[in-house]
Amino acid sequence: MTLTAVAPGESSTLGRIASGELDTTHGAVLYLEEISVSFDGFKALNSLSLSIDVGELRCVIGPNGAGKTTMMDVITGKTRPDAGSAFFGQTIDLTKLTEAEIAHAGIGRKFQKPTIFERHSVFENLELAMKADKRVWRTLFSTLSSPQRDSIAETLRLIRLGDAADREAGLLSHGQKQWLEIGMLLMQEPKLLLLDEPVAGMSDDETERTAELFLSLAGKHSLVVVEHDMAFIEKIARKVTVLHEGSVLAEGPMAQVQNDPKVIEVYLGR
């Protein structure tokens, strides 16, 4: 059997996604415009507009219920907006694609609670996440090529789980699970990473290393980090967006946002 998955770099398609490079000619990787979502009358997002530049590391903060997770749900296709548009690059309309198609287009998401495949080994978790032709038939006959093995090994090193490759993922510590999930995202070779509370439950040491990792990823990837941990945000933040009641309250460098009286009133001042 010599059928292998699509080699890295080679374009693969799923469903109706056109192959080829993401069109980011206007400098932005993600545009949200006037997005509104309501659940039973409650406005989770209220004409939210946001744009993320290529290679940017953006931090999103806001009190509970500000709409941070709903925003991620809209971007990844889990929730459909009632109004507004969401574009990935210039051409990909996110509101028309399924979760799997969006993942294929190049958006990776880390959940608030670490979501990994607990019964698979750490290695298999990365293997399943790896960018490849993910259609049924190809997956049935897929075997790992040596560049693919190398790329898994490299990610294992990066997330410091090199010694735990064969361990069942469910047996990892909480912090390690967080790292594994980040590793899975990286295996997808996404252009945009959405990270929902990535350092929750991590030790100070682990948090420190995560900050380093994110800073090293910015530039190659675009990152959107939602966090409550202000110390962590201060460490990595360049541009910060503050959400409040489903729309953008303030946006700018950390120092400027911290001194914004509106922000102090709803969030930081408490």
Added chain:
Amino acid sequence: MSRLYGTRGWILLGAFAFILFVAFPVLSLKVSEQSALHLSQYWVTLVGKIMCYAIVAIAMDLIWGYCGILSLGHGLFFALGGYAMGMYLMRQIGREGQYQSDLPDFMVFLNWKEYPWHWWNTEHFWYCALLVVAVPALLALVFGFFAFRSRVKGVYFSIITQALTFAAMLAFFRNAMGFGGNNGFTDFKRILGLPITTPGTRMLLFAATGFVLIATLLLARWIVTSKFGRVLTAIRDAETRVAFCGYDTVSYKLAIFVLSAVICGVAGALYVPQVGIINPSEMSPANSIEIAIWVAVGGRGTLAGAILGAGIVNFGKSFFTQAFPEYWLYALGLLFILVTLFLPRGVMGLLQRSAR
């Protein structure tokens, strides 16, 4: 080879094949009936029947044990395969029926003058063999497509599959369906020109069933050890994550549901010539639930456990229904409760624990 089983596994499988393909034929056909070692037709039929159930159990384990989808309609796919084979067997009766007509007895009884449209071409074995595979596949494809696309999951999926098999049973009870109503098909005479009740033919059917059982086990094992198999277990454990990894989970669930249905259809087709009857009671909801019990008893997600579970429960059933007929259902219920409480990983879990 080594991806499928280790040395011990292949030795066990070899021993199993030896029993099926050497010991059984010799003890049943060559050893004289006076000898204590002789295996009677009763045993050949019983073991043959249980092997058909074991094939169904593997199909169930693939979808439930590995992909977490509890289908309680697998008895329907089994029965459909059985009916497709039954149609061929009815055509093979020829004019030897009660009424000496070209038509099966039940059609003469209903005063029908010719075969209804859906019996077209059923006198050919190849066509019926095609139906055995195609009918369950098509039904699973259409039903599964709508269920999985609408994200019907968990207990809701189990309930609608129960409803599906129940509805089919009511339909097959009707004489107008042209499948013999509540009597179904029986009194078969020949298969592929061979008289169906002779020990030789029975042994051939037995061996064919054994072959399909082993082939199904190896195919299933190959699937679950592939990347596709790992995606299935990932769907079972964290479906959302699988979708966010870029897998279209609907096609994966559909693929395994259709394959599982086809395996059941083949098992049904092997079952009918051995037991000599197929009727709508095979579609009763309780039958489908029993399939799930076999797998639970044997141990989900182990394949070998599915075979073991089907064996244990059905030998138990055949013993109980002769010795204490009225207590079988209590025994089955008790077994299920005990397994759920004390052996969540089934008999295989117990064996693995004691092996360590």
